[in-house]
Amino acid sequence: GNSVTQMEGPVTLSEEAFLTINCTYTATGYPSLFWYVQYPGEGLQLLLKATKADDKGSNKGFEATYRKETTSFHLEKGSVQVSDSAVYFCALINLTGGFKTIFGAGTRLFVKA
Amino acid sequence: DVKVTQSSRYLVKRTGEKVFLECVQDMDHENMFWYRQDPGLGLRLIYFSYDVKMKEKGDIPEGYSVSREKKERFSLILESASTNQTSMYLCASGLTGRRTGELFFGEGSRLTVL
Secondary structure, X not given: OOEEEEOOOOEEXXXXXXXXXXXXXXXXXXXXXXXXXXXXXXXXXXXEEEOOOOOEXXXXXXEEEOEOOOOEOOEEEOOXXXXXXXXXXXXXEOHHHOOOEEEOOOEEEEEEO | OOOEEEOOOEEEEOOOOOEEEOEEEOOOOOEEEEEEEEOOOEXXXXXXXXXXXXXXXXXOXXXXXXXXEEOXXXXXXXXXXXXXXOEEEEEEEEOOXXXXXXXXXXXXXXXXXX
């Protein structure tokens, strides 16, 4: 079946540090891949997406590249800010399986000033 | 902006009570979803609906039911609440076509069952 595995947190970084949050997936066919972010006390918001191999999604300084050969979609940011502190979820949808979006367990990021 | 509104942010109920969680979206989306969020488990899909009066079971439907009588409203029902249903419940609506999978979430309803 379809599944998403992401690195366990929490991840604690200092402001301006480089961020990587690893995400790998299992799916048949060609899923679309997403990163969602959940700020404290809020629902999830779509951060970025990629729909085919080698696509790069980007938004707010974050980016992730769809790597089919390694079944990965790692989230990166060159210089994090305190305001980036949140929980980040990797997700996929495989349209051969219908409308279900499958989420990873989430990775909490703390950024210290 | 798309708005997904969940009726209650916090609820406290007793074991055996019937619980209704309401969700309304204002963007005419066909698809609506109910997830529960638990630490270390991420989001797990309870039920979803791709049209009025249509519903599909997600990964953990046991103990829950849903209702979608109007396109903009999707309700989650716990017929007889149990303590293991204490959780954060997230409603989402979603696009179709080339933007399938892009979900818009409400702020969540934190349910405590005593």
